[in-house]
Amino acid sequence: MTRALTEETAAVPRMQQPAAGAAPRRRWRALRQVLAPVLLLLPGAVLLALVLVWPFLTMLGISFTDRYPNGAALTLDKYRDVLGDPYFLRIILRTFGLGLVVTAITALLGYPVAWYLARSRSRWKHLVFLGVIAPLLVSIVVRTMGWTILLGNEGLVNSALMALGLTDTPLPLMQSFWSVVLGMVHILLPFMVLSIATVLGKIDPSLSEAAALLGAHPVRNFLRVTLPLSAQGVAAGSVVVFCLSIGAYITPLWLGRGQVTVLAISIHEQMVVLVDWPTGAAASMVLTIGTFVILALYGLAFARHARR
Amino acid sequence: MTLRMAEPVSVSLDGVKKWYGSFAAVRDVSLAIAPGEIVSLLGPSGCGKTTTLRMIAGLETADEGEIRIAGQVVNDVAPWKRQIGMVFQNYALFPHMTVEENIAFGLQMQGMGRSGIARQVREAMAQVRLGGMEGRRPSQLSGGQRQRVALARAIVTRPRVLLLDEPLAALDRKLREQMQVEIRALQRDLGITTVFVTHDQEEALTLSDRVVVMEAGQIVQSGTPAEIYERPRSRFVSDFIGFTNAVAGTVEGIREGAMQVRLASGHVVPLEGAEAGFPAGHAVDLVIRPEKLRLSLAPEARPGDIPGTVRHVVYMGAVTYYHVEIGGGATLIAMMPNDADGSGPPGQGSRVGLSWRPGHMLVFPRAAAAA
Numbered sequence: 001m002t003r004a005l006t007e008e009t010a011a012v013p014r015m016q017q018p019a020a021g022a023a024p025r026r027r028w029r030a031l032r033q034v035l036a037p038v039l040l041l042l043p044g045a046v047l048l049a050l051v052l053v054w055p056f057l058t059m060l061g062i063s064f065t066d067r068y069p070n071g072a073a074l075t076l077d078k079y080r081d082v083l084g085d086p087y088f089l090r091i092i093l094r095t096f097g098l099g100l101v102v103t104a105i106t107a108l109l110g111y112p113v114a115w116y117l118a119r120s121r122s123r124w125k126h127l128v129f130l131g132v133i134a135p136l137l138v139s140i141v142v143r144t145m146g147w148t149i150l151l152g153n154e155g156l157v158n159s160a161l162m163a164l165g166l167t168d169t170p171l172p173l174m175q176s177f178w179s180v181v182l183g184m185v186h187i188l189l190p191f192m193v194l195s196i197a198t199v200l201g202k203i204d205p206s207l208s209e210a211a212a213l214l215g216a217h218p219v220r221n222f223l224r225v226t227l228p229l230s231a232q233g234v235a236a237g238s239v240v241v242f243c244l245s246i247g248a249y250i251t252p253l254w255l256g257r258g259q260v261t262v263l264a265i266s267i268h269e270q271m272v273v274l275v276d277w278p279t280g281a282a283a284s285m286v287l288t289i290g291t292f293v294i295l296a297l298y299g300l301a302f303a304r305h306a307r308r
Numbered sequence: 309m310t311l312r313m314a315e316p317v318s319v320s321l322d323g324v325k326k327w328y329g330s331f332a333a334v335r336d337v338s339l340a341i342a343p344g345e346i347v348s349l350l351g352p353s354g355c356g357k358t359t360t361l362r363m364i365a366g367l368e369t370a371d372e373g374e375i376r377i378a379g380q381v382v383n384d385v386a387p388w389k390r391q392i393g394m395v396f397q398n399y400a401l402f403p404h405m406t407v408e409e410n411i412a413f414g415l416q417m418q419g420m421g422r423s424g425i426a427r428q429v430r431e432a433m434a435q436v437r438l439g440g441m442e443g444r445r446p447s448q449l450s451g452g453q454r455q456r457v458a459l460a461r462a463i464v465t466r467p468r469v470l471l472l473d474e475p476l477a478a479l480d481r482k483l484r485e486q487m488q489v490e491i492r493a494l495q496r497d498l499g500i501t502t503v504f505v506t507h508d509q510e511e512a513l514t515l516s517d518r519v520v521v522m523e524a525g526q527i528v529q530s531g532t533p534a535e536i537y538e539r540p541r542s543r544f545v546s547d548f549i550g551f552t553n554a555v556a557g558t559v560e561g562i563r564e565g566a567m568q569v570r571l572a573s574g575h576v577v578p579l580e581g582a583e584a585g586f587p588a589g590h591a592v593d594l595v596i597r598p599e600k601l602r603l604s605l606a607p608e609a610r611p612g613d614i615p616g617t618v619r620h621v622v623y624m625g626a627v628t629y630y631h632v633e634i635g636g637g638a639t640l641i642a643m644m645p646n647d648a649d650g651s652g653p654p655g656q657g658s659r660v661g662l663s664w665r666p667g668h669m670l671v672f673p674r675a676a677a678a679a
Binding site: 209 | 398413
């Protein structure tokens with residue numbers, strides 16, 4: 001109130017003087033405040049619209065047609081096909097199950113590593129950090145190939161087992177849900193470690209010291225203080241890992257050897273092999289909506305944290 | 309008095325040392341704290357005072373020496389078993405808990421029942437005047453309120469020892485003075501043995517029964533606030549506690565039972581009762597507090613006064629500081645209360661005489677790298 005008054009009184013003598021150019025300058029400043037964010041966001045927005053929104057809307061359209069191209073009727077048939085067919089349902093369940101299992105395992109494995117990265121004062125710490133992010137520098141294809149070399153029929157593990165006489169025929173180490181889980185955990189672990197470590201690093205170490213002096217045994221200390229405060233990091237890491245694993249294609253294809261069909265593989269089959277675009281598009285929408293649901297749950301769960 | 313504490317206990321440190329790599333953070337600290345005493349560890353940053361406090365808490369382990377609480381060696385007792393209440397410098401309130409939950413935490417760890425917790429939390433909150441704040445989160449509180457929550461959380465479990473790490477450093481001046489009084493009153497009420505760390509000499513003087521001054525990992529002097537202030541044992545202590553004047557001089561010898569010191573200005577100052585005798589020719593620093601200097605407007609009238617010229621007058625409200633140049637590049641600062649006795653204060657440029665009581669002027673050997 002006072003400030004507004006002084007500004008007004010200060011403005012009066014200025015207005016009386018023949019100060020040409022003051023008003024246009026003020027108008028330009030107001031315009032710039034609007035223009036700056038628009039100009040900053042425009043290139044990214046255009047790119048997103050071209051490569052993400054437009055194809056997405058196209059796919060959405062295709063999923064409601066009976067055939068493509070030259071589809072005539074608007075229909076829900078393809079969704080009925082996807083959600084009503086036991087074969088597709090199994091694939092959907094397997095895909096989301098894979099996501100949940102991979103997320104849970106990366107969280108359990110990643111938390112201790114993140115703890116070490118956030119709290120240790122060791123001089124080996126930066127080597128561990130490098131070890132965590134190094135896999136990100138190598139292509140997923142190369143890393144999956146690595147697992148093939150290890151787990152294949154002529155791979156390292158089977159060769160070793162046969163050389164030791166533990167087995168006569170190569171064990172089917174690939175081709176299973178769990179071999180896919182193994183590869184996915186390996187590929188996605190860094191995302192989990194990094195997002196937990198970021199949050200853990202921001203927790204004031206004196207909080208658990210305070211809890212200890214108040215009589216909290218280390219286990220209760222962790223459960224009551226550190227874990228709740230790092231929950232947001234676990235959740236953020238879980239969202240990233242879950243979304244990446246339900247959309248994975250190469251790793252389930254190679255490590256599952258056609259035995260572990262997930263939605264991404266099935267979509268590829270529908271569209272490229274069977275050239276059934278509408279069914280593939282409907283399956284894509286199921287996958288996308290599943291991802292959105294997970295993101296929405298995350299947003300709801302942590303809305304109260306943000307309010308703090 | 310609502311919260312009654314257990315019988316006060318003693319805390320003692322015996323030859324305690326702590327190393328960080330090759331750096332000795334604490335070297336040979338021995339200290340006996342009587343039951344119910346409030347002791348401050350005072351010193352500049354890096355003097356080892358916080359490390360010493362953290363070793364009492366069990367948050368750091370002593371590399372050598374023994375730490376005893378109530379006569380028992382606690383070196384190997386985990387912090388969660390030591391029954392110590394601590395207020396951290398940044399308060400370390402749990403951000404995901406309400407004020408009530410923060411204070412209840414320690415009681416829950418003790419396994420106390422729901423109704424007992426509720427009653428004790430209520431009492432502790434009343435004791436630190438926090439009523440009505442139960443449901444707030446730490447982020448919704450002011451600095452002073454957070455301080456009170458931290459205090460309540462530390463005392464509600466009835467700890468044997470209360471530790472405070474720079475408890476008032478984050479508060480503004482007015483609040484700090486208010487909290488000083490409150491903490492002192494609370495400590496007296498509870499009768500709890502208390503150790504606190506501070507770098508603020510005023511805080512140490514007003515809050516403690518005993519001040520322990522530390523420098524470079526060692527205790528340099530320990531005594532009542534008055535002892536530390538009136539009879540600092542070294543130049544470091546006198547500089548660290550309060551403002552002091554220092555003038556360089558050279559010992560001339562001993563005459564009539566007093567050590568004669570020649571100042572750079574040429575004046576020869578007799579020092580009666582100077583405890584440490586220095587040989588003639590020894591370089592010394594003469595140190596005196598501004599309020600111990602007496603200023604007279606007629607320098608020639610009083611034999612023995614050191615004449616000088618007022619160069620600056622700094623009016624501070626209750627008192628005025630006079631910067632008096634005595635020649636030879638030396639300036640002494642005298643503090644005079646602004647009472648209305650009408651004699652009229654000396655103005656800038658006036659000639660004055662400086663004098664002091666025997667024993668108020670302290671002599672220290674000249675430090676090699678004196679500040």
